[in-house]
Amino acid sequence: MAEMKKRLRVTINGERYEKEVSPATSLLDFLRTDLNLTGTKEGCGEGECGACSVILDGRLVDSCLILAVEADGQEIQTIEGVGRHGRLHPLQKAFAEKGAAQCGYCTPGMIMAAKYLLDHNPSPTPEQALEAIAGNLCRCTGYGSIVDAILSAAKER
C-alpha cells in the first residue's frame, strides 16, 4: 500500500511550492512528474551521468540520488530558472554559439554544472572547466565545445 505522503515545501527557481509527496520519490521524479519541470533529465537514475544535475541550496547534486523530502525547506535551481524572463544566461548563449549542445540531452545538466563552477570561480582555466563537468556525460560533443562555451561565458560575465 502507498506509504503516508509527506508535506514538502521548497523554493524552485524563486517560486515557492508546497506539495504532498511519497517519501520514496526522488527529487528528480518530483521535479519531472509532480511539477512537470521536465527540463532536468534522467540518463541513468544512479548518479552516474549528471543529466539530472540541479543546484540545491548552493550545492551541485544529482537529483536522481536525492529524495524529494530531503530537499524540504531548501532552494533549488534547475535549468528552467537559469535564464529568466526571456533573457538567456551567458552560459546558454555560449552553449548555443559554440555548438556545445548537439542532441541537447546532457545540456541542462551540463549548464547547471557549469553555472555552479562560474558561481564559485568566475574565471576558470580549461582544466577547471573539464573538472567541473567530469560528472556529466556527453556522448555527442567530445566535450571540447562545452569547455569553450564555459570559458567564453566566463569572459562575458
Add this chain to the structure above:
Amino acid sequence: MKVVGQGLPRVEILEKVTGQSVFGADVRLPGPILFGKILGSPHAHARIRSIDTSKAERLPGVKAVVTAQDLPPVRFGRFVRDEEYFARTKVRLVGDRIAAVAALDEETAEEALRLIKVDYEVLPQVTDALEAMRQGAPLIHEEYDQYHAISMMEGRKGNICYHKETVQGDIARGFQEADRIFEHRFYAPMVHQTYIEPHAVLARVDAAGKVTVWVPTQAQFFIRQSVAEIFQLPLIKVRVIPTEIGGGFGGKMLPTVEPAAVALARKSGMAVQIVMSRAEDFQVANPRHPCHMRYKTGVKLDGTIVAREVEVALGTGAYCGIGAVTSQRAEMLAAGPYRIPNVKIDVYCVYTNHANCGPYRAPAGPQLAFASESQIDIIARELDLDPVEIRLKNAIQEGDQTPACGGPLESVHAKETLLKAAEAAGWGAKPREKNRGRGIALGYWLVGGYASSAGVKLNEDGTVTVMTGVVDLSGTVTSLGQIVAEVLGIELDDVHVRTADSDFAPHSTISAGSQALRSMGTATKMAAEEVKKQIMELAADKLEAETSDLVVEGKRIYVRGSIEKGLSLGQVAQLSLMHERGPIVSIQSSSHFPNQPAFSAHVTDVEVDPETGGVKILRYVAAQDVGTAINPLSVTGQIQGSVMQGLGQALSEACVFANGKMRNPTFLDYKIFSSLDAPRVEVHLVEQAAGDGPFGAKGIGEPSIIPVPAAVANAVRDAVGVTIFDLPLSAERVRMAMREKITQR
C-alpha cells in the same frame, strides 16, 4: 555562397539550452499517464511452457497486462521475418519480451511484473558467433528455413542467418604473386551506442482507434511501418510524432518499446509511457555487432598489396535486425580503401543468444578498420616502410572500384585526406620519447541515399517554411534551412524548418547512414529551386521582364541592373494568392544515390604507462573528406563526438556477459569517455565539393568513427611494440601483452 558554409547555431538550439525541448520521456498529455514496464526473459535460451498473468491483473492500480495473446500472430523483420514482438513459445535472449504491464504508478507496475509467473524449460545457449556456426551448436531458430526472407538473404543455414562470398580477381594467383603473406585474427566485442537519453515512448489510442506514438526515433516512417505491421493496421491509423532525440547513433531506429506501449494503450484505453532503465537499454537495445575477423594479405616487397582474403563473422544476436545491412557493409569495407586486384571476402551473419545487434554509427566499420589497418601497420613495420607511404601507395583513386561498392567511385579523396592528417600532425617529426608513440589509420565509408521528399512553401509575408519529416540528429534540419536560404537568397532566420510528424511530413529518409543530408538536402534543394522558379515566373509577369533578367536576393526579386524595379518576396507571396497560379509551394522527391566514398584519416599520439598498461591519448588529429561543409560548426562537432565514441571503443568499452546477461550495464562499469579522459580533437576538413549531393556536401557522421580504434592500436604498437588483437585496448590487455613480449625475449 552566403548561408551555406556558415557555422550557424542550430535552429532549435534555444529550446535546448533552456530546457524547453521535449524529449521522449518529457511528453505530457491531459489526463493520467500510465507507467508501462516490460517483462524480459531471465534466460538467454528457453522454451516457454506457460505464462500466468492473472495475479498481476488483479493487483490494484494495474490497468493492463499484455502478452503475445494480445497481438496478431505476426512475425516481423526487415530482411527476414524472424521476430515476434512478445515471445510465444521460446525466448532467445536475456530480456526477450514476455509481457508488459501498465499501472498508475511505477512501483505498482514493477510489483505487477514480479507477479507474472512464467514456466521455462531452459535450453543450452550459444552466445558467440564462431561457436554458433559449429556443427551441433544449439539452434536458435529451428524453423529458420520456413521464415519469409527477402531475396538478398543468401546462405541461410543452421544459425547462419546470412552468408555471402564476394570475389574480385583471382585470389589464389594473387597470393602466388605475393612476396610476403601476413595472416592475423582480430576480435571486436559488442559495444553500445550509449546515447544519454534511454529509449522512451508514449502511446495513446483515440476513440476512433487511431494510434499516436511520441518517440525519439531516427526513423519515424520506419517506426510507423513497424507498428502498423505488428498491429495489422493501415498506415493512416498510426501517427508517429518524433520528439527531440537525446542521441541515437543508429540505436533508435528499430522498434523496441513502441509496440508494448501501443498494446497497453489499446487495452487500457489510457495513455501509456515506457522509459527504459539504463540497465534495460544496455541489455536489449540493439548494440554494435561483435565481430571475429581473419585477415590474410599478400604484398610485394615494395608494399604493393596484391591479394587480400577476409573472413568476418558477425554475431547478430537473437534476431537478424539489420544484420544483413551490417553484413553488406562489411563486404564493402573489408578490403579497406585500397586498390587490390585479388580479393575474397566471406561475411557470415550468425544468430546468437544475445540482444539483436542493430545499427551503430558505421555498422561494421570500426571493427573491420581495426583489423585491416592494424595489419597494414604490421606489414609496414615488417617491410620497413613508412605507414603513410604504404597507404598512399595502395589508396584507391578516382574511378576505382572496391568489392561490392556498386560501380566506379567518384569524388575519391583518400590520398588528400591522408596527407592532410599527416601534415597537420607533423608526421615526419615523430616524438621519440620512451613509451610514447604515434599511429595513423585510414577509413572510408560509402554513403548512399534513400528515397526522400521535402516541401518548401512561401508564406504570405515572404518567409519560408520547409516541410520535412527527417529527424534532426546532427544538425541536418538546420543544414536544410541553410540550403533553402541559399537558394532563395534569404537568411536562415527567414526560414522555418522543424521535423513534422508522419501524418503531415512528406516521406523522409531515416537519419542514419550519413545520408540524411545528401538525400533530404537534394529533395529540399529541388523544392527550393522550384519555389524560386515559381517566384520568378510570377515576378516576370508582374514586372514585365524575362525570368532570365531577374535576380532573387536579399528577400527581393528585381530586374538585373535596376534594383528598384522589383518586388519583395512578401509582395510576391501576396500576389500569388490573387494570381491564377495560386500559392507558391513545391514538394519534390529524389531517390537514386550511387555510393559515394567519404574518407577519414586519423593520427594520434599516445603514452603507455609501463606499469599499468594504461593508454593516454596525448593528441588526436582527424582529417575528413567532407565535400562542402554546409555548416562547419555541425560538421566539426559531429566529427569530434564521433572520435570520442571511437576512443571509447578503442580503449574502454565492451559489453561483458555471463550466461547472456550483461554484467556491466551501468555507466560506472561500462566506461564511456568523460571530460577527464577526453583529448581535444583537432579537426581538419578536406573540402572539395562532391560531384553530387546538395552544394557538393558529403556524408559526415560515420566516416569519422571508423579509423579510431585502429589509429590507437597503431600508436600503442609504435609506443611499446605490442600488437593487441582484441578490442578494447584496456590497460590490462596492454600490460599483459607487454609482459609477454618481455618474457619472449
